[in-house]
Amino acid sequence: GGGYVGVLSGNTTGSIDNVYTVLNNIGIKCLVNSTATGFYNGFYHSGLSWDLLSFWDGSTVVSNKAAIVVAFYCSDISKFTNLYIQLGSDSSNYYLYSYGVASLQNGWNIKSFRVSSMASVGSPPALTAISYFSMFTYQSVSGLNSFWIMDNFMLMRTNTIDNEAYSMQQSDGDDVVWADDIPRYGYWYMQA
DSSP states (O other): OOOSSEEEEETTTEEEEESSSSSSSSSEEEEOSSSSOOOEEEEEEEEEEEEEOOOOTSSSSOOGGGGEEEEEEESSSGGGGGEEEEEEEETTEEEEEEEEGGGGOSEEEEEEEGGGGEEEEEEETTTEEEEEEEEEEOOOOOTOOOOOEEEEEEEEEEEEESSOOEEEEEEEEOOSSEEEEHHHGOOOOOOO
């Protein structure tokens, strides 16, 4: 949650928050600042240089053995219908993953999905050349003063063959590369 370029709607106020955090000391807060409906409440970050198939130790992985783990806080999930994650080159060419509101809860949510499970929209770049990241909700009803916060976004290697554990990497939103190996959070793995 360390940085962002801009918000997706004038009905959103973006800010850096240090109250609601799980894995980092800061998050990107997206606050609804109006009674409007039918808009996307979120942020985008461009100018990145992310390789979703490479890890800090120099190793690479195929897309079905790499996963994204994201931690975010929702103040009131009744105020939106879905939460979306876009990874690509811009707002027209990207990979998309979304969570329906029924799979979320008020408060903290920690979710994961395989990189290979993202849908393609437009002409997204190679998974090794991601320069655009966006995360947002769709505000279907009036949600004045409701908010959500993206706290952490991680790349994790998964393993479907054995229980060997691999370390994770993270970006806090303002990194231009996957900068950190984070063994301090322990080791996670996912079985198919």
